[in-house]
Amino acid sequence: MIENPDPIKTLMERHIGLVDELGLLKITIDRLKKRFSPNLLEALKREIFSFLKSMEQHIRFEEESLFPVLEVALGNKREQIISMARDHSNLKEEIEKLKTLITNLDIETLEEYRKIINLVETIIASLTDFFTKHINDEENNLYKPAKEALLKKELVEIERRMQSIEE
Ligand SMILES: [Fe+2]
Ligand SMILES: [Fe+2]
DSSP: OOOSOOHHHHHHHHHHHHHHHHHHHHHHHHHHHHSOOHHHHHHHHHHHHHHHHHHHHHHHIIIIIIHHHHHHHTGGGHHHHHHHHHHHHHHHHHHHHHHHHHHTOOOOSHHHHHHHHHHHHHHHHHHHHHHHHHHHHHIIIIIHHHHHHOOHHHHHHHHHHHHHHHO
């Protein structure tokens, strides 16, 4: 039994966590730009995979838990939901790009190494810009009205769906 569900709060905390993870990725990339280290490169790969997993789960939380309930509860916000889902499509494309790049890393020369690190840096920077704007829009245009309008039984339903994704 879910007692006092506050899925919106959980989702906002996830936003903070994801932005933090992006900040940590930037720190690792900066270190890798200063000196080549195979171990640190492996660490970056692990950090990126873990970030992508959190990001994919967050998107599922919203698309499979929050959005369907919100669509019914806030009929007049449908445009906003569509717009956020469109952002998610862009995010998913970037996630796939990054996954492919990291999975098929094949570095033989220092020149190649620099090229890859610069490319990863560019992707992470644009992802950070895009995601920061996205969560801003989402929190203002969806989370805020959701907090005001959702009934307890709807919050329970969102929470229940989120838990089933987590399992
Ligand atoms: Fe989102
Ligand atoms: Fe979000």
